[in-house]
Amino acid sequence: MKTIKIGIETGQAQQMVDQLNTLLANVQLFYMNTRGLHWNITGEKFFELHLKFEELYNDLNLKADEIAERILTLEGTPAHNFTDYKAKAEIQELKDVNDATKGVQSIIDSLGVLIRLERQLLSVAQNANDEGTSALDE
Ligand SMILES: [Fe+2]
Numbered sequence: 001m002k003t004i005k006i007g008i009e010t011g012q013a014q015q016m017v018d019q020l021n022t023l024l025a026n027v028q029l030f031y032m033n034t035r036g037l038h039w040n041i042t043g044e045k046f047f048e049l050h051l052k053f054e055e056l057y058n059d060l061n062l063k064a065d066e067i068a069e070r071i072l073t074l075e076g077t078p079a080h081n082f083t084d085y086k087a088k089a090e091i092q093e094l095k096d097v098n099d100a101t102k103g104v105q106s107i108i109d110s111l112g113v114l115i116r117l118e119r120q121l122l123s124v125a126q127n128a129n130d131e132g133t134s135a136l137d138e
Contacts, residue, residue: 004075012128017076019121020133024067024079025088026117030110031060033094037103045100056107070136 002010038053068078079085086093091110097103125133 006073006132008074008128008130012124012130013074014076015124016121016128016130016133017071017074019117019124020067020071020074021076021079021084022088023114023117023121024064024071025085026091026110026113027060027064027067028082028085029089029091029093030114031057031064033091033106033110034060036094037097037107040096040098041100041103042098043100049100049103053103053107066136070133073132 004010004013008016034053034057038050038057041049041053068080071078079088090113094103094106097106122134
């Protein structure tokens with residue numbers, strides 16, 4: 001059996017790299033959307049949401065880095081440009097959203113996409129006995 005340096009079968013490692021890159025692309029689009037909402041949201045909930053969006057994009061920023069570094073451990077290349085992100089991501093770019101209800105709904109939808117992708121990734125990681133990738137989802 002051909003394996004990468006940390007002992008995971010090459011094909012399984014590749015499959016996880018692909019899924020991690022899809023997750024990364026979605027996280028990056030979500031990050032940019034959340035920054036846009038932080039900047040542009042208006043209305044009576046401005047102060048509350050402005051802060052919440054900042055907490056979220058800071059968390060997404062850290063997550064993107066963890067995902068990218070796991071890809072490197074699995075001997076892949078983390079996607080690192082917007083062309084690739086837009087091609088791979090299911091989450092679409094937001095533009096000119098300043099309405100609180102629409103903004104929050106888009107956050108909920110995007111979190112749903114991430115949770116679904118993470119669940120798929122978890123099942124592949126568990127099959128490969130890849131504790132490191134499984135633990136990323138926590
Ligand atoms: Fe700010």
